[in-house]
Amino acid sequence: MSWTRMQMAERLVQEFQDGWVVNLGVGMPTMIADVPMGDRDIIFHAENGVIGYGAVCAPGTEDLNLVNAGGQNVVLNPGASIVHHADSFALIRGGRMDVTVMGAYEVSANGDFANWKLKGAKGGGIGGAMDLAACAQRVFIMLEHRTRDGASRLLPRCSLPITAAGVVTLVVTDLGLFAPMGEGFALRDLAPGVTLEEVRAATACPIIA
């Protein structure tokens, strides 16, 4: 028993506050734009300068010149605006993002995370991740708790080259919701049917419950 990716997205969305500007990264975080926000007014920002976008377009209704950070054709919500890349990242560096939600390979108890380069690779993919990680008010990470080989992605320290140091606020995995606390992760919520013992067995550093 654990959370599906959509349930992970829904759990993170519970943390969003009314009026937040939310930047969504590529991959799993794009699902967040499909989660109902209730009566909260949330503005989605995409790094390519789209402010106030919404759901992915139904087939046949796309504007091919309008994409989110993941290259998906999306709709504009009423009140949307578009700026160029330098202004988009000025908004990011200027601290206007209440939160950025990103995928990652690893996250560590000291608040570092790694999502741009694999071990032994010559090339990598940074995109906007380093700017967002360094400058957003909060950094939420979505990732599977373990690799396909069963190794913990929650670590005392990252083994891969990091994207930013000491910035992670919250981590949602298929097993629960966590906050990095320096030497371990504080458990904030458990996925249904998952026990504390299972989480501890799946994690390579202390879980503070």
Add this chain to the structure above:
Amino acid sequence: MARNKTFPDFDTAVADIPDGAVIAIGGFAGPGTPYNLIAALARHGAKRLTCIANTTGGAHKPRMPDIGMLVENGQVAKVICAFTAATRASDVIPFTKYYEAGEVEAEIVPQGTLAERLRAAGAGIPAFYTPTAVGTELAEGRETREINGRRYLLEYALPVDYAFIRAARADAAGNLRFHRSQRNFNPLMAMAAKTTIVEVEEDILPPGAIDADDVHTPGLVVHRLIRVPPPPLGLWTRKREAAR
């Protein structure tokens, strides 16, 4: 009367590009990518180029003209990009093979730093400090400075010889408008370049047809305009699917 900047075709517009030129190529995930100019540069054959763009392309189908094709063509010495591998680690882009074989050099730059380095070049600012990439391997051995209690990394402006960009609308004086997320890097690259070449999606309008208040990029930094012909002659932005 403003000078008419319209060129008859893409090949004529890129004909003077010398070997060794620094070329910035606009676009983000499709919108605003100057596919027709990239294809013309491949036909032209200029070599030892430095190409600046968000990505080298090639992670999606249908494959459109991209920097990876110029690399495959043996035309590129160096790329400066926010991605030197695919966005998803499990995807393989054509560029990677050449990069790993040492046939092309690459400088990976965080996307916001890339945008700001172009902006700085266009704005006459030689360098700036940014908090981005501090504490990562990108900052190793480079100049950082503490300002008001926070650590920043020094980044230099990125001047450009030629910018290739794509706009929705232009007048003959070179004033441009972009549609939706087509804007992305394009205005910055135009500002940073000595020569800006634009492929335009609509018929090029007489000067004055775009109201001065509605101009996104001023004709002052735009030098050559080419109307994109309807398909199949011209290349248009397509809906993308993952290549795998």
